Amino acid sequence: MNKLFILIIIVALGSMLYPLVSSFDGNSELSSLAQFYAQPDNISKVNSPNLVTAIVVTYRGLDTMGEVTILFLTAAIIAFFLKKGGTTRTLRLNSEIFKTSAKLLVPIIVMLGVYIFINGHLSPGGGFQGGAVIASAVILMLLASPNTKLKHNFFEALESTSGLVFVGLAALGALLGLGYLDNAILPLGEFGKLFSAGAIPVIYSFVGLKVGAELSNILNKFQSVQSDK
Amino acid sequence: MEYITLITGFLIILAGLWAIMTRKNIIRIIIGFVIFDTGLHIVMVSIAYVRGGTAPILDGSVSIADAAQKIVDPVPQALVLTAIVIGLGVTALMLAYAMKLHQEKKSLNIESFKDLKW
């Protein structure tokens, strides 16, 4: 397709989207929805200092469940899509320094990831961020020693367990609390403490584990099906 | 401030589309999608900005009582988180597809995959 033509299309699309920019006026105050979330009464009902986390895990917990599902789906699809080919790889040996430092760093990175998701309701971060950090440790490990065989079954079991806990907690909300995903089924605790905000830290921890496991699985799959030819 | 990020976001969206529609290499097209998504995320975050606001985390600098006056809108930020994760999943799957396509024809040119048409 002619690039000039594409350029014209892009310009036309830009001019079509222009009213969105031209009528944009910034915000001088919060939207009504956000104001509700920021009201002291409602903050104490969820009891999470990180309002984004409160929204992600509680108010819009169903979306989060969807997100987790999407990663799960992707991992599952990649698992049956990418089957290991017959060809093997000739691997370049990594330097001793890289391998050793990777061994040193991996546990620290995993720990950082765990820290991020456990404190998701208190500080910036959360399950997805923590999970992604954990997965980065896995990348490092795979880069340093490509022959590592990840324990596939372990990750899958972790993934499924975390998922079931999430769904279970959500359903408990419907059975015990005021609705699906109600975080008040666990004690709300004291504002700003690690063990507070009801089910949020629990859910977010399992989300973190799940995301970490899923991303690792995906990476592992990509790594394992590569071949020279 | 928010105007600049908003316009930048839109330009990145268009740039992503440009890449998607003109690059021939499938990996580049996938990168085009990543750029397109990034632009979207920037637009979303720009919309969340409230003039003079700070991050919606209630620690030392923002107390519960004046939260509503001091923070930026947390809703689009939560949405953007979701959108990023979805984008990640889509990108991973696209890359898996790219691997398979390459296995099939030993080519990554989008124009070599026209077996289905009309």
Place this chain on the structure above:
Amino acid sequence: MISPIHILTIGLGGAFALGFVPKKAKDVAAIIMLFAIAFMGAISGSWLLSLINGGSAEQIFTAGFRPPYSINLLMGLNEAFLSTAINVIGLLGGIYLYKSLKSAGNHAIMVFLIFIMGLNIIVMTRDIFNLFVFMEIVSIATAGLVILTETGKSIQAGFKYMMATGIIAGIFLLGIIFAYYYSGTLNIDGLTSANIGLAKGGSVALFLILVSIILELKSFPANGWGLDVYEAANPGIGAMLSSATATAMYFVMYKILEMAGPQWNYYISLVGVVSFVGSNLVALKQKNSQRMLGYSSIGQVGLLMIILGFKDILGDNTSYIAFGILISHYFAKAGLFWLAGIVKQKGIKEWAVIRKKPLFLFLMGTFIFALIGFPPFPSFFAKWTLVMDLINTGNLPWVVAILFGSMMEAVYLFRWFGYAIKGENENIEDFKIELHKIIPVGIVVVSLYVVGYFTAQHTEVGAAINWIPLLFVAAIFVLDFLPVFVKNTIAIIGMALYFYNIYPDLDNLRLIFEAIFLVGGILTLIAGYAYKGKRTGFYPVALLMYAGLTAIIEAQTTLQFFFGWELMTAGSYFLIIRGKRSMPHGLSYMLFSIGGAYALLTALGMAYAGQGTFSMDIINGITYLPYWAYGLLIVGFLTKTAALGLHIWLPGAHGEAESDVSPMVSAILLKAGVFGVVLTLIGMGGPNNEYTWLPYALGWLGAITALSGNLMAVFQEDAKRLLAYSSIGQLGYIVLGLAMMSHLGWLGGFSYVINHFLYKAVLFLTIGAVVLRVGTHNMYEMGGLIKRMPLAFLAVMIGIIALSGVPPLSGFAGKWLFYNAILEKGWYFQGAIMFFSGGIAFLYLWRLIHTVFLGQLKDNHRNVKEISIWFLIPIYTLITGIMVYSFKPQWVLQPLGDMIAQYFPDGQLSWVGDTAISKYGHWAGTWVAVTVIGAFLIVLALLMLSTRKAHKLKQFDITYSGERPERPETTHVAYNVFEGLYKAMWPATIPLVEAWWNRVTDFLHDTADIARRIYSGNGQIYIVHIVLFIIVTYFVIIGG
């Protein structure tokens, strides 16, 4: 009851739990999945039952907060119905895909489960961002399911699908975030009341949301990616996309449109109509069955979008109409995709293999008829209501567009079906039946009939439909394993009893036609005893045609009439296509019939406009566009009488049909069209009508039809085609007679109706029986048969004398009445044409005797026997009728005159004994007949005496020695006997009309072929299409 949210718990929990199932235990995993889907179905089903019984809708809150602060879901009647539908098709689809899923492994099973769960939430959610998330779940799951059965093509299709949905999702997200900016909420109900369309940016945001849903519905033409998926994916997945996903996304469209407000409705209809007409047109050239089904799915969704856009105009009927179309498509498309997976053939021609297992042909037929909107399927009632309501609200152009699109769909679906029924299948390997694949197909087929019945019951006018004949057809279908004589007897007894029951309720006009249909039907069925074996499939379709015919007669409402009309079309289509070489003729018959039916449908809609009732009386004195309405009625009915221009289907259809089918579709079926014309002309107001040029044009059409039909008959070498063309001509007389709109004209016309029934049945039965004996239709391959079958000869001779309209037989009555009527009316030109074509008739009638029965007997016919007794019985019964009519014409014509006098009181004949007296003279039937026969006998006796010395001729041929004829038939004395006449007359014959219709079809196919080249196969180009689609619709709707 279990809260609907646990559909999510079950679906997601089940999928997560599958992670614990060992890799090898695939059966366990698959069964868990099926149970999970069944459980989800049970939840939604229980809500559906409770809501139908007046329960209240359930709001589902999450997170312990009320909306709009948290995400909420809704389980109302719509949601319950749709999620039940999704779960049912999910369960059936899961069963169907059992082996494919198992071989792809536990992960694929998880993906399938999440796919179904995601669709449920899409239907129920009331939060727009949540909708986005679950739509993404569904599209990612789809991208995974496309490669369930991995082929190079499916991988390509999946990647294109991901590219397209990636862009669409981005556009959707952009719309959502700006909708949030302008409204401060993500709740769909909140957005509805926020009315953000008022701001310029807000309307752009709404546009982006709407256009992305439109694109998700794979609207033409930005849908190459969707088509590729339909083509390349496992058919079981195609079924899911077409039934489950399309259903869910359609409901999303509904929700979003409610949210956006009524100012968008019109554009949704506009996009819908482009999609419906466009994709059906482009599908014309399609040879790959799965891709064709994809086009059809997209078309159907387009139709549904039109309906959605008209929801404010259609009012309460919207959901009824949408339900009917949606549910038919849902069952039929799933069924067809599943069949594609069983038959395992891509090319439509290779589907001929399906009839190696006749039951599968029945399944396929059901699905195709349901898609096109034939009774008794829900789509029939939906389409009817849609057309009626649209015309009633002044939206005639939309009806025209919708019917044009439907027509295109019928073309390619019936072409495909034709290959299945008649295509070459000897070299194609038979397919295997797997139980888990056939169960879902069986369930959807039964469901289609059941739902169709209940759809009809839903409206007052539909509830009045008489289902007894159809039940009888169904019973015969079930008994199809019995031998012919049992089924034939059942059929005859059934029809006789039905006629006995019904005849006291009919007025004289209807009684005449009912007698032709049912008594004629019984007589032709008697010939069926001559067949051996089972004659699989013959009786259900024959009785279906008679059920339709009687429904037309009994119709109290226009819906009943149209219902019967379509049943008759379906039945006769199957009868016609049974012939050995009938495939193309079956198709053209079907297409002309559907075209005619749509003309009728439109006209009945015009009749309904402003009336508020469906009583048959509304065709009397139509007020809305009356000229068009009556014109369309006439055109619609003339497709069945095969008037010139609409006759293309007839010669082949009648000529190639089986021996006892030809009289059914000629002597009997054509009269249905005549009945329709009669009703129309009465509706126009009989003698006092104001439509001067309409009957005038009709008269000319009748006259020209008479001329060219007869002329074409002259040039036939095939005895049955000769009779078929002759029917065209005879029907031309009838139309001319009726068009005169006078007492005598009608009497002449009706006289022809009865006569044509009698002699055409005699001729077709006799010639058909001869064909069964000698094994050829070609007259030059026969000869001298008088020696072997004298009774057949006698029957043909009586038949042609009656046909030619000379004394002493009944045809003369018609001619006499005609000339009287023409003199009275002053239509001298038309009369001259009629007179001329009457003369032409002798040219071909003579050949039936001369070439078939006289001359030398062929060597290979030395031992043929007289035609079967089972043919002779109805033939001589009919001949008795001809004789009675000939010798006592007053017995027929007097009551006929009294009946016609109800409508045309002026200008009646007066009768003195057997003598009819008109303005111009008199005619004493009995006396004329006896005199002529006397004269004939005297001449015969003289001839016999004077030629006693003539000796019998020996076999000879006109070939000279040494000549090498490449086409042996050309050496036959009777071959091409009218060559010279043809050279002089061909412009007046039919090829010109055929050439015109060929032009039309070529034009449409060429258009389709050019248009479909936009689907270049390049995924990048598809993205360009999507972006262009967005830009173009934006500038159309918002206008820069």
